[in-house]
Amino acid sequence: MGEILGLLGAGLLQALEPLNFSMIVLGVILGLLVGALPGLGSVNGVAILLPITFLVPPTAAIMFLAAIYYGAMYGGAISSITLGIPGASTAVATVFDGRPLAVSGKADKALTAAAVASFIGGTISVILFTLFAPPLAEFALKFGPAEEFSLMVLAFATFIGLGGDDIPKTIFSILIGLVLAAIGLDIISGQPRMIFGDISGFMHGINFLVLAIGIYGIGEMLWTLEQTKGQVTAHNVKLSLKEIIKDIKDVKEYIGTTTLGSVLGYFVGTLPAAGATPASLMSYGLAKTFSKEPETFGTGNVSGVAAPEAANNAASTGSMLPMITLGIPGSPTTAILLGGMIIWGLRPGPLLFTEHPDFVWGLIGSLYVANLVTLVINLLFIPLFVKILTLPFTILAPTIYILCVVGGYAPTQTMHDVWLMFLFGVVGYLLRKLDYPVAPAVLAIVLGPLAERSMRQSLISSQGDPLIFFERPISLTCILIAVALILVPVYQKYKRRKNANKSEPEAES
Amino acid sequence: MNVFKLKRIAITAIVATVSLGMFAGAAQAEWSPKKPVEFIIMAGTGGGADQIARLLQGLIEKKDLSPRPFIPINKPGGSGGEALRYLKDKAGDDHVVLVTLNSFYTTPIIQKGLGVDPKTFTPIGRMALDTFLLWVHDDMKDITSLDSYVKAVKSKGKSWKVGGTGSGQEDSILTAMMEKEFGYEVTYIPFPGGGTVAKNLIGKHIDSTVNNPAEQNEFYRAGKSKPLVQFTGERMAAYPDVPTAKELGVDIEYYMQRSINGPPGMSKEAQEWYINLFKTLYESEEWQKFCVEDGLDCTEWVAGDDLAEFHSTAIKAHEELIESVGAAAITGE
Incomplete structure (x- = not known):
């Protein structure tokens, strides 16, 4: 243990060297921009910035890439909260409550919560990484297809079991998402399915960002237009240093969910193939399930911003583990980090920890320094971000609209996806009018392909026997927790109803 | 940083970009990415x-x-x-x-x-x-050669799980070639990439794979997996002790x-x-x-x-x- 702490200390010192530190600061700032602009996308952003890394020594370069990665995690939250467009898939859950908070004039509160929760998530995950990296790397190996599927079931359960929501409507929404997720090439046989004749745009499936930007960006705009009836409204935001300090002190409101989200996020992040997006969605679902006032989620609950932000930052540290020990990057951005490592002759694998400890711990140290830098930069810039909201609607609306189109086009660079995004925008608006929750559909389209693949792999491997999900201890545990998560809100509802019956016996009949 | 300074930096950047662009245009008359x-x-x-x-x-x-x-x-x-x-x-x-x-x-x-x-x-x-090699987990102590491998697979039949990157991918073809050659049948499970296949072999969710060297090398060095046979014409420099299929009298060579x-x-x-x-x-x-x-x-x-x-x-x-x-x-x- 002492040895590991020594290595981490050396890593931290290394990250604080002038050149390394300035690369981290630069990386965080660029990462914030990359993450916040839906059109840029972190993959393109990081690929374009890669040449900069050849101007500095490898360690500084890797720290720079890691800082971009880290900054982008937070950058996504900025556009999610201020504009209502998720800048990256990891920030979708942040929209759920971040946007309503911003609309009601509490953007500063949401942004501060995001920054503070990210910081806590980052801190907890670095601690967990330091203490448990080798055993967790072993544990991650135990996750085969059956375990992955059960984990997905668990993720869905966090969303079905949302107390207060209309459960049939939630299930309907999940099913719509699953159907959309099934479009494209069959995962196992490779045959095209549901491509509506031969529309090649459907071959690559429905990109998750297209759905998310459509529903939240375009749908939200249509909704606002209807609500304001075209009236020009400007948000009135007053912000002082005192206010921000007060916002930071509000951390006690959401410290519980943040800690839970951080641990969950780190853990999910360490599993290859899962990553930060499912982590943030699960964390949101859990925060809502265990909240004392679940009905306020989705209408602007600060915990709803803190939980996913803590989880996605914790997961980004966690996902370094499968990348370092197994060479499996959890996200496109980590894949670029991996590319960087290969160029400098560092091969990811179980031996990297022992053969290049200075590299591994330097990387972890730099993540922690990036975490601190992100917090400071964000708190400083919050007044500026909030200013975006004071722009007149006539300027803000077209800007959001353009960002949506660019964001829809960027991932695949086909107009097909842009039209699809508009369609989802209209559908999202209608669903909202009819009071259907859309978040479960978004969850389903992210997790659907993962769940389908792992389920079919498991069943192939067990030759069609579904008992495989119950025979393996980790898998069984996940399924039992999932069942419990579904039953908790049902029970709570039952209890509430019983209590209500006691006090007003006539009301129910 | 004040606004003027920002403006000056912006102008410098624009001038630099334009002049670079002109320079590149003059230097390369031939096609290059735009x-x-x-x-x-x-x-x-x-x-x-x-x-x-x-x-x-x-x-x-x-x-x-x-x-x-x-x-x-x-x-x-x-x-x-x-x-x-x-x-x-x-x-x-x-x-x-x-x-x-x-x-x-x-x-x-x-x-x-x-x-x-x-x-x-x-x-x-x-x-x-x-190139391709046949890999199993290092814990499979009974399997030390192609012969003992074939015997093990035959005894387990369809419950022997081979991981690969997808139906129709080269590893599935190689697997089919081996099935035909040795007269056994296995269960083939597709994964989304060679890295994931390697991880599932190390985690013992599958029994064997025909990974490329790049995908297994680090695990091999760490003593977690072992190659049994290589499907090349001659032994590769990186694997001097692993026999080729041809040496063992099996006519499979695949690149x-x-x-x-x-x-x-x-x-x-x-x-x-x-x-x-x-x-x-x-x-x-x-x-x-x-x-x-x-x-x-x-x-x-x-x-x-x-x-x-x-x-x-x-x-x-x-x-x-x-x-x-x-x-x-x-x-x-």
Whole structure:
């Protein structure tokens, strides 16, 4: 243990060297921009910035890439909260409550919560990484297809079991998402399915960002237009240093969910193939399930911003583990980090920890320094971000609209996806009018392909026997927790109803 | 930082960009990319093709070989079908190239519905011939040779699980060839990339794989997995103690080409530019070093029309191969 702490200390010192530190600061700032602009996308952003890394020594370069990665995690939250467009898939859950908070004039509160929760998530995950990296790397190996599927079931359960929501409507929404997720090439046989004749745009499936930007960006705009009836409204935001300090002190409101989200996020992040997006969605679902006032989620609950932000930052540290020990990057951005490592002759694998400890711990140290830098930069810039909201609607609306189109086009660079995004925008608006929750559909389209693949792999491997999900201890545990998560809100509802019956016996009949 | 300073920096940046652009325009009359080049990988992250693409991308940047960056994009869906179809739909586009596996040949043969003919693609250059080895977890102490492997598989029958990267991918063909040769049948489980296959072998979720060296090497060095046999003509320098299948009297020799190809109808000028670019990379010290370490055969550079000829011979060979083992054995239907 002492040895590991020594290595981490050396890593931290290394990250604080002038050149390394300035690369981290630069990386965080660029990462914030990359993450916040839906059109840029972190993959393109990081690929374009890669040449900069050849101007500095490898360690500084890797720290720079890691800082971009880290900054982008937070950058996504900025556009999610201020504009209502998720800048990256990891920030979708942040929209759920971040946007309503911003609309009601509490953007500063949401942004501060995001920054503070990210910081806590980052801190907890670095601690967990330091203490448990080798055993967790072993544990991650135990996750085969059956375990992955059960984990997905668990993720869905966090969303079905949302107390207060209309459960049939939630299930309907999940099913719509699953159907959309099934479009494209069959995962196992490779045959095209549901491509509506031969529309090649459907071959690559429905990109998750297209759905998310459509529903939240375009749908939200249509909704606002209807609500304001075209009236020009400007948000009135007053912000002082005192206010921000007060916002930071509000951390006690959401410290519980943040800690839970951080641990969950780190853990999910360490599993290859899962990553930060499912982590943030699960964390949101859990925060809502265990909240004392679940009905306020989705209408602007600060915990709803803190939980996913803590989880996605914790997961980004966690996902370094499968990348370092197994060479499996959890996200496109980590894949670029991996590319960087290969160029400098560092091969990811179980031996990297022992053969290049200075590299591994330097990387972890730099993540922690990036975490601190992100917090400071964000708190400083919050007044500026909030200013975006004071722009007149006539300027803000077209800007959001353009960002949506660019964001829809960027991932695949086909107009097909842009039209699809508009369609989802209209559908999202209608669903909202009819009071259907859309978040479960978004969850389903992210997790659907993962769940389908792992389920079919498991069943192939067990030759069609579904008992495989119950025979393996980790898998069984996940399924039992999932069942419990579904039953908790049902029970709570039952209890509430019983209590209500006691006090007003006539009301129910 | 005040507004004026920002403005001055902005102006300097603009002037610098414009003058750089003019300089580049004057220096290179020939074709060169005008926007970022999409570097499509027809497999998932962490696999052999992915590692190669990311190394090449890095080398292009490091050596400053292209005025615009190459952006690796993974399109692993449908055993590479997603990537092939994407390229077909990009016909005539000079800013997209594909890193191939042998599924470049096999996927169009098996999935007729895709409507892709690889012969119409623009051949650029063959970077390497990749090799295959048969791997099992190091804990399988009873299995030390091909013979003991075959015996173990036969005793377990269909409950023996072989992991691979997808029905119709080269490893599924190799698996089918082995099934035919040794007269057993196994269960083949597809994963989204060689890296994930390797991880599942180490986690004991599958029993064996035919991974490329790049995908298993680090686990092998860590004593977690072991190679039993290599499917090459001669023993590779990286694996001097592992017998080839031919030495053991089994007639299976199989390679995978790692080549760069453009979409159908790429302009002659662009094709030429890419051929030169990848030839420079092929000859670079870094690439040759990577080849030796990762058991890739990089002794002969094949480009342009020669590559087209290589492709058409290989397509014919694969058609016969699929015919002989039966498409059903590969797709598992």
